[in-house]
Amino acid sequence: MSQLPPRAAPPRLTAFTACTRIAASILIAALAGCTSDEANPVGTALPGELQLNTQQTVFVETLAVSGRVAVKDEALSYDHNELLYFGIQGADASSILAHYDVSTLPDSLPAGVVIDETTVTSVKLRLFRTEAYAAVPDSLLDEVHPLLPQNPLKVFETHTLAAPLDVALYPGPEPALAAQIASQEGSGASVFLDLPVEQFLLWMTSGMNGLLIREGAGSQPGLVGYAAVDMTTAGYQEIDLVGAGTTVGPVLTVAYRNPAAELDTAFVFEPDVDVSTFHALAAPPADLAAGIEVQTHLRRYPYFFPDLADLPDDILINRAVLRLAIDANSFGPVESLVLHEVPLSLLAGRDTVTIQEIEAAAVTSAGNLVVDIGQMIFDEETWVGFDVTGTLQRARNGALAPDTVLLLTAGEDFGGFAISGNYSPDFYFGRMLFLGTGYAAQKPHFEITFTPFSGGGS
């Protein structure tokens, strides 16, 4: 069926028709290429079927699991720590133990020369205080941490040991002492302790070769860190001043003068090994109600996980923040704080785990690059927060292993959040304390804001 009358053969395309085609193509392209205005409220009033639920916020204060664990670095024995702690601060007390091999002294002299009180003119033991403990004016408290004790005046008592030194026992009680051979006040960056020559020679010949430097009566309170023989790494101001590799530990300098032998020299003895005794250590908070503690150097870290049972199913967590209120009894330098997801089976029932075990098992959940509790106390701030949104969402989604807990550590070498400028957790002894659940107004809690899935439950 054809509606049109018979047609004559059409003429060839003319310039007109060609132009018309081109114009039509351009018009199509122009229309197609037009971009719409940015979306705006036009059309908002039209009802869609999809309606989102409103956000809700809950504060979860109940923990499904909590505990603490001591952590040590398998690659770093205790006697290889870079600082020696001296003094008393609160319930913490530490003396310095050092072992010297001075048996080589006779071999260093020509055969037959005399080593006695007439030729050994002085014996000095030098302690090199780290910069963080320098006295600073109040105006600079923002720059040098206010929670670190500032250059207290100390009385240094030097004792000889009654038995050979065994560093494997430390941290622990002070060893049995043979005699006090010196007592001297001192402060400042370098302390030179004069040891009596007679006592030194007796000590040298006794073979004990260990010295203990203990805080004596009349000292100002505060733990002070002095360089250990192992402190040779660049990056700390003390080492940067004297050059990497320079011994800044507690060296003994023995001055020898023998006119008959035309000898006038000094012999320097580095300790074979030196340790802090930490013979008294504050007990950690008894339980979660008493507080949460992150201790560096002698690492002790808390772990916990919130009880999410009361949260509804099928929710999107918009934000989950762990908030810990600062306890003003904290002390120590600026540190990073990191939350790691760790299997509870790694921690539960163990007194000590290694950093290497944690590194192998942990997934970083959240962290704060710089937690300056001293400054926060100074500024009257209260809360340290960690954004754990991803971790809790995965927990709700069933994507997190069911026995996962959050281990709160200082900024270790793994997992991020450890930056240069922050000290390694095994360097400075510090303790960050947070109020426990017993503090009604400032309990540790998880603030969780979530949106229920509108299609949930079907």
Add this chain to the structure above:
Amino acid sequence: MSACARVAAVAALTLLLGAAAAPAQSPFALTNIGQDIRVSDARIEGRGGWGVAESDTLSPSFHNVAGLPGLRHVAISVCGFAALTASETATASRNSSRVTTPSVRLGLPLDGGRAVVTAGFRALRGTQYTTVTPLETWLPDPADPLGDPVLFHGTETLVREGTQFEVPLGGAYRVNDRLSLGATLNLVRGVVRERLRDDLGTPDGSGDSPYVAVSEVLTDDINGLSTTWSVLARPWRELSLGASVTPGHDWNMTRTRDMLGLPGSRTQAYEVRLPATWTLGAQMPVHGRWRAGCEFESQPFGGFEGNATWAAEMVDAWRWSAGVERVEQWRRRGGWRNLPLRLGVSRQCWPYRVGGADVMETRIAAGTGLTFRDQSGHLDVALSYGWTGDRVENGLADRTWRLTVSLAGLERWW
């Protein structure tokens, strides 16, 4: 280049342009079953939309497959439109543009054109629009977590998108010189998807929000089968009458809900009942090269069932159109006068209410076209301007320019 190759090339170009344009259509498409985007060809659009009573062997119309018998060559027709829409509410306005997915139809003559087998693809309804509105939410203040909540200023973005389309497979048969019949089996597929996202913002409205945005997606996948029956008759002289009906049928719907950040999705299957659609039209020569026609289509969506939210706002949709056409001629040195000229008007009622009132659309159109060398095809264009909705009654009004282009190619292949 053959006519069919030309048609294929233009189809590819149109698809490419469609993909490149920032898509948005009328905000009225933001709800319910979506906007009717059926388009047969630019000739019909230029006449206001009537064509069910038409049969043309040079530029075959697939508006009514009963009009296809008489084809001498394989025919391929491609048609699509681009639209510029200016929308207004009492407080805001927006210009948007969209190129639709073109329809492609094929007609294969058998028995010297007495019978024709047809297949193709065409979009039925589309929904493509995005709104962004300010969002205010009371949330704990990160700076004072235990203090009073503070007001966060963010945005809510709603994206509604999707196309319902059909693949008609069928045929037509010329019973005699005055009667042809046609039928198609239509495979219906498509999707309607809503994505809603709340960016919760910050107390001062700047910077990144400490809160994770909420985003959900609701998707209705459509799977259906329908039939269309059509007839074309010439009962008296040159008067042509055409009619087609698509009986009521079911769509199998699969509703999927997803929330960003949650594993898995929630799936629900249900059925919706589409009401019958029927169309009646007539056309006849009126004077010289001029002919006139009209058409009425009814879609009684008041009988829609299966989705209570949609059904609650649905009404009986209808559309009428009328127009005239000066048919093409090939007189030497005829110039502009040789061109076809089409004028038309249409008015329709959308199948759902907005703002509690029916959505009425009025459109005026004009069009023309060109025949390819050796009558191997036809290029047609139509330009129309439409008014949709009422700012007082619907809270929203549209003004739309639409350019429709269609190409029909004829090919001898045996």
